[in-house]
Amino acid sequence: MTGPELADAPLPVGGIRLATVAAGVRYPGRPDLVLLEAAPGSRCAAVFTRNAFCAAPVHLARERLAAAAPRYLLINTGNANAGTGAAGLADARACTAAVAEAAGVRDAEVLPFSTGVIGEALPVAPITAAVPRLLEGLAADGWADAGRGIMTTDTRPKLCSAQLDIGGRTITVTGMAKGAGMLRPDMATMLAFLATDAAVAQPLLDELLREAVERSFHRISVDGDTSTNDACVLLATGAAGNEELTANDSEAARLLAEAVGDVCVQLARGLVRDGEGASKFVTVSVEGGRDGAECLAVAFTIAHSPLVKTALFASDPNWGRLLAAIGRAGIADLDVEAVSVRLNDVLIAEGGCRAASYSEEAGAAAMAATDIRIAVDLGRGEASETVWTSDFSYDYVRINAEYRT
Template structure:
């Protein structure tokens, strides 16, 4: 079960965005698996994609299309990732785009494709094309919740978030959905995330907002250290809120928009970790006192990716030596263990590189039995800080991934 993750909250419609979802039988019968997100004319769209060098065909096509024309619609399928499929994968992705473009009366390049699922198998193009009329028939501004369910794979719950901010006299809406539970160390964004606002904002400023928010959210989570071939995060701005156009990355209006986008991204990113495959613990790793933020992140990720650390948390075992060892092998130039401190929540475990005088195993166990835990590591050599979110590693993670293709 997800760790501390509530049911999908009410999701506000965003003027200018319509969503349609259907069960196209792409891989499994009778489950939502195909989503169309339609953008009103004039919508600005920006996106970031996986840094995996073997990126999926839809990533390649979406990048090309985004550079060619303003998107009219996004097309998302689950079941098959269309990755590792060679030239045929590109043909299949473009064929699906062409089919949707034909039904919407727009150019093929105005469709952005996204896929998630099994790697190495071709898309069932005929099933996707056959499902498009169902998506279009279901298009409506209130389709966010259905879309959140339609993009799920091993997720156990749909993930979404909505916010409102005031820009001058105008109320601006922001709503987004995401999917992801395994193969999570995005290295740019998340597995799949689609967020829209009705704010009026120029393309360059929207892109800056996306990049800044991604680096504080989706680039701060990890479940298993694996970067997917299909990761993508899309931010859409319809401009229908009629606020004064935000055209610079400074000032109160931009700060409010960036804050709202970042909060939305963080909420979605954390929901992915909370729903991590087999997770029983939601773990925050906070590193302080580093020389640079990159050093802090290196330490945090080394701890978060350690199978020994993650399995200890699953067992509620306060085996702090595993954390200490992970810190010691982090790829940073300067570590001074005489200054190192480690806390589990408010319990000091290590001080000045040695067991804290007041630490007891009982206090450590009491923390480790909690569903949400903070590992706070103070390196004591600088002023930089960084924070990431991760999960434990359980029997169910192995089972889910062992059975994924069956």
């Protein structure tokens, strides 16, 4: 058995076909509707948003996933079908019923996913009218088009694959994701879809996804907002013909978990790099904590601070904003004199104040970089955590001010 290797381009996954069309959900001529088909017998794991105002497709997908493994995923952009009440649920059912009837499967075997503007009725007619084109266009190499078809304010698709060897069989994991704003997922990301041709037992598949999400999509934030439509799905078709993986303590399961996790991390980092109006990719590393929870509390307080994020955009080494964020993260009995802070390789603060070796010139040079690392050592334990975020620019305000126009 050999460990996973990432691929630059999305690789087909045995048992998975995809199609993408321009249905006119919101804008004419723009790819906005994707259908993903999974071979019979495929297994599915999924996690969804924790937002109380979750969208109609989230309600329906949860309900159906609890009853049956899906054969089809129907994904539309341009309209979130959220905040739409009973009518929104009826619209989601109507769209999936059109797929089920045309494909010859049960309604419960079609899961809906939507992203876009909240509070507007889903345009059912153009979606259902496009179903025949979707079914005709299904292809194993449809990942690249689908990656574009699920975009909203994204400027580029996010796709990634990994391959590994298990028992002499080549196993593929491929994923796509969308999301550029309203992005601080408390589960996954706005939308992410992964598939593998490995044969995996359901309990292990669920565990693989939970672990991958925890170290990838749970570690990113563009603006601190959690969407009403977040969903992350992992399908396993078994087309590779490997002996079914059943235990997460086996070497084969560990390697597959590594592959799924690596793909999720690549996708998650890609979302941050393409954050709305983002000009900086920022890694916030916190070490020296008593446990992971307090490290994450500090990291996300920094990542969510509008003052820190605007300073990052301006390339302004306003290190006082970092100290203020660390100090309000809610860490009990924090000894500020034990804390040190670095920007890339530049030590900016220690002993409760500016480092003696620090200069504004060095700080400005660090902040001018496109990729910036903010490293915090709390000096109180062995735990460490890392999150990824972006800056706040003029374009972030413009994009969100004009989102519905």
